[in-house]
Amino acid sequence: MSHALSGRRPVSPETQRKVQDAVAALGYRPNQLARSMRTQKTMTVALVIPDITNPFYPEVARGVQDLLSANGYQLFICNTDGSVAAERSYLADAIDRRVDGVIVAPISPSDGGSIGSLLAAEIAVVQLTADLNAGTRSTKEPTTDYVHSDDRRGTAIATSYLLDKGHTRIGFINGPLDTGPAGRRRAGYLDALVERGIKPDNAIIVSGAFTRLGGLNGLPTLLDGKKPPTAVVCGNDLIAIGALDVAHHRGLRVPEDLAIVGFDDIEAASLVSPALTTVVNPAREIGHACARLLLDRTSGAYKSAPREVMISTALIPRA
Amino acid sequence: MSHALSGRRPVSPETQRKVQDAVAALGYRPNQLARSMRTQKTMTVALVIPDITNPFYPEVARGVQDLLSANGYQLFICNTDGSVAAERSYLADAIDRRVDGVIVAPISPSDGGSIGSLLAAEIAVVQLTADLNAGTRSTKEPTTDYVHSDDRRGTAIATSYLLDKGHTRIGFINGPLDTGPAGRRRAGYLDALVERGIKPDNAIIVSGAFTRLGGLNGLPTLLDGKKPPTAVVCGNDLIAIGALDVAHHRGLRVPEDLAIVGFDDIEAASLVSPALTTVVNPAREIGHACARLLLDRTSGAYKSAPREVMISTALIPRA
DNA sequence: CCGTGAGAGCAAATCGTTTTGCGCCGCCGA
DNA sequence: TCGGCGGCGCAAAACGATTTGCTCTCACGG
Numbered sequence: 021m022s023h024a025l026s027g028r029r030p031v032s033p034e035t036q037r038k039v040q041d042a043v044a045a046l047g048y049r050p051n052q053l054a055r056s057m058r059t060q061k062t063m064t065v066a067l068v069i070p071d072i073t074n075p076f077y078p079e080v081a082r083g084v085q086d087l088l089s090a091n092g093y094q095l096f097i098c099n100t101d102g103s104v105a106a107e108r109s110y111l112a113d114a115i116d117r118r119v120d121g122v123i124v125a126p127i128s129p130s131d132g133g134s135i136g137s138l139l140a141a142e143i144a145v146v147q148l149t150a151d152l153n154a155g156t157r158s159t160k161e162p163t164t165d166y167v168h169s170d171d172r173r174g175t176a177i178a179t180s181y182l183l184d185k186g187h188t189r190i191g192f193i194n195g196p197l198d199t200g201p202a203g204r205r206r207a208g209y210l211d212a213l214v215e216r217g218i219k220p221d222n223a224i225i226v227s228g229a230f231t232r233l234g235g236l237n238g239l240p241t242l243l244d245g246k247k248p249p250t251a252v253v254c255g256n257d258l259i260a261i262g263a264l265d266v267a268h269h270r271g272l273r274v275p276e277d278l279a280i281v282g283f284d285d286i287e288a289a290s291l292v293s294p295a296l297t298t299v300v301n302p303a304r305e306i307g308h309a310c311a312r313l314l315l316d317r318t319s320g321a322y323k324s325a326p327r328e329v330m331i332s333t334a335l336i337p338r339a
Numbered sequence: 340m341s342h343a344l345s346g347r348r349p350v351s352p353e354t355q356r357k358v359q360d361a362v363a364a365l366g367y368r369p370n371q372l373a374r375s376m377r378t379q380k381t382m383t384v385a386l387v388i389p390d391i392t393n394p395f396y397p398e399v400a401r402g403v404q405d406l407l408s409a410n411g412y413q414l415f416i417c418n419t420d421g422s423v424a425a426e427r428s429y430l431a432d433a434i435d436r437r438v439d440g441v442i443v444a445p446i447s448p449s450d451g452g453s454i455g456s457l458l459a460a461e462i463a464v465v466q467l468t469a470d471l472n473a474g475t476r477s478t479k480e481p482t483t484d485y486v487h488s489d490d491r492r493g494t495a496i497a498t499s500y501l502l503d504k505g506h507t508r509i510g511f512i513n514g515p516l517d518t519g520p521a522g523r524r525r526a527g528y529l530d531a532l533v534e535r536g537i538k539p540d541n542a543i544i545v546s547g548a549f550t551r552l553g554g555l556n557g558l559p560t561l562l563d564g565k566k567p568p569t570a571v572v573c574g575n576d577l578i579a580i581g582a583l584d585v586a587h588h589r590g591l592r593v594p595e596d597l598a599i600v601g602f603d604d605i606e607a608a609s610l611v612s613p614a615l616t617t618v619v620n621p622a623r624e625i626g627h628a629c630a631r632l633l634l635d636r637t638s639g640a641y642k643s644a645p646r647e648v649m650i651s652t653a654l655i656p657r658a
Numbered sequence: 659c660c661g662t663g664a665g666a667g668c669a670a671a672t673c674g675t676t677t678t679g680c681g682c683c684g685c686c687g688a
Numbered sequence: 689t690c691g692g693c694g695g696c697g698c699a700a701a702a703c704g705a706t707t708t709g710c711t712c713t714c715a716c717g718g
Contacts, residue, residue, distance in 0.1 A: 028676085031695075050674080052436045052437065053376050053436070053673085054673070058702075071401070072400055075394065082391055095415065097400070098408075115368070117372070118372055351665060372705085374704080377707080
């Protein structure tokens with residue numbers, strides 16, 4: 021009775037219909053645990069991110085989920101809060117629970133150990149916006165699929181935009197440098213300066229957290245230096261919003277006295293006053309790309325060498 | 340070997356240590372699927388919400404998860420997009436996957452069927468901000484635990500605030516009335532008007548979606564009526580922000596020409612210009628409360644009649 | 659010397675499926 | 689009449705743990 025009807029063996033249409041009727045009549049629903057146990061597929065994916073409360077990630081999560089749930093998968097969401105220990109623990113738990121795949125925005129790009137055990141457990145892994153600095157790029161081949169946005173070009177465009185506006189002294193408030201995106205965004209910023217023949221000045225480049233607080237703390241150290249900048253590029257929108265707070269608080273006009281550009285184009289960016297010029301980082305699209313790569317693996321549609329997809333960024337000029 | 344050590348039988352400390360060493364040496368990790376199968380516990384909870392992209396919900400999710408993951412649970416997040424069919428399908432899937440509990444913000448308060456099957460499957464259920472209008476309140480006893488914020492008092496406070504400011508003609512842009520919160524928020528709005536002896540005017544009360552678009556569509560119909568209001572209470576902050584867009588677009592000064600208050604106090608509320616006066620709806624706290632109720636059930640700490648917890652709201656005056 | 663009980667080890671049942679092997683029935687062509 | 693085969697049903701193995709019952713040994717006290 022356990023359903024030869026489910027495709028494995030030849031069955032007459034008549035019997036098939038009878039079984040289906042019985043299933044409907046009894047309200048029978050197969051126990052997914054038992055099924056998973058037998059088939060070695062749980063139809064489950066873990067999404068490991070720093071913090072769902074960071075407005076960039078719900079969009080990513082949504083993009084991931086749109087595709088996954090259409091394919092019958094459920095999604096575990098894990099917040100690491102930037103703790104490597106938490107990340108490791110979630111990944112270990114993902115293995116224990118036999119998830120079919122993991123999408124992870126790794127805290128520390130070098131923690132290959134956890135990723136390694138996932139691979140060893142034959143779990144599909146997609147890394148999100150991990151470390152791909154040009155410097156280290158050629159030395160090691162990627163071991164998993166990757167999705168990242170073109171951060172470097174993003175900040176390069178943003179910086180060029182400010183240069184075009186006539187600014188010559190442009191600061192940079194970055195996120196934590198041990199994360200992949202921060203490094204790339206910094207590189208783009210430097211690219212643009214160098215291209216115009218401007219020597220970067222470490223006095224107006226700071227690192228903090230990828231949060232509003234990061235901007236709140238970061239901007240004052242720039243402004244209180246010997247030669248304060250007339251414009252600031254921020255590692256993301258939250259930092260930019262924090263910087264905006266500081267500017268308002270100090271009575272600086274934006275953008276007349278101080279120009280600020282952000283990164284990500286979260287919804288809040290269009291709401292602040294003045295509306296933030298920012299680099300759009302299409303979060304949902306990134307999520308879709310992750311899900312796509314993952315599904316290709318779990319479905320067996322793609323088995324070859326790791327792939328990378330780069331989601332392009334673009335400047336949205338506002339004020 | 341399968342570990343009498345795990346507490347069931349008396350074991351000498353020496354053996355216990357030996358087993359633990361062996362476990363560590365071999366890197367043995369129990370398969371959670373098999374364990375769940377046997378113990379009938381999956382250490383998994385489903386969170387069913389309209390849309391994680393709505394900035395209110397990541398906070399809730401975070402609040403839920405903080406408690407749950409500290410207790411070893413993982414969280415499935417399901418976006419229904421306001422579709423009853425999707426909700427039903429997610430709940431059915433939750434049963435199939437034998438989750439230990441479900442936290443659900445029900446689309447339609449009357450869809451007892453799905454909730455019923457969850458209860459029948461002995462799954463702990465917490466409903467989030469569901470229908471508890473005073474009118475229907477006494478007739479039916481709740482069948483599950485509930486968490487809701489004091490919506491009614493929230494809008495009442497907000498409306499009174501506007502009345503205190505001298506406004507006498509106050510509009511209301513609501514969310515979909517078939518959701519619990521919308522009904523209660525409307526009730527609070529009416530409460531305040533009636534208390535001051537003002538007759539509500541249906542011409543300046545509209546319903547739309549709980550989104551920015553809701554405000555974008557809603558405000559014009561109020562303003563283009565015969566007697567436009569001088570102030571508007573909005574069903575949530577997204578609606579208020581949409582309304583703000585319209586006001587700006589029409590060249591109305593806020594709050595001089597048109598006062599607007601929101602609901603939820605999402606982060607964006609403090610970012611818009613002018614900063615939005617709003618009612619704080621402590622999302623994370625709500626999430627905590629849900630998790631607390633759920634854990635009390637799954638742990639067996641509480642088995643009696645359904646409980647309700649009411650999270651209180653408060654006005655944050657800004658501009 | 660024998661009964662007792664603590665601790666250890668072995669084996670089996672169970673959870674609910676999927677998958678596979680095997681046997682039975684009836685129909686068809688040779 | 690016999691061989692073969694499509695369709696069907698029954699039974700058993702497997703997935704990997706927990707849980708329980710039973711046996712066995714050893715040491716101790718009566």
